[in-house]
Amino acid sequence: MNMKRTFGALLTILGIIGIIWGAYAFLMGGDGVAVGKFTAAVPFVIGLIFFFSGISLVKTTKDQT
Structure with a gap:
């Protein structure tokens, strides 16, 4: 299996x-998790970056033959 696709x-x-x-x-308003309501945007934005970079990496990597 290709390492780039796995990553x-x-x-x-x-x-x-x-x-x-x-x-x-964000929905809980900071209750029950370690972040407040406005700092909840940080894991959301990081998650979006990871998600779209992962999808892009999977789509653009060619299979090795």
Whole structure:
């Protein structure tokens, strides 16, 4: 298996987790998680960056024959 595709899949999964965590933290207003309502945007933005870079890496990497 290609290492770039594996890394892209890992980035995509981490991005999904970051997006969910950021959205949950924003909706809860900082209760129950370690971030406040306005700092909940940080894991959300990082999750978006990871998600889109992972998707891009998977899409642009060619299979080795």
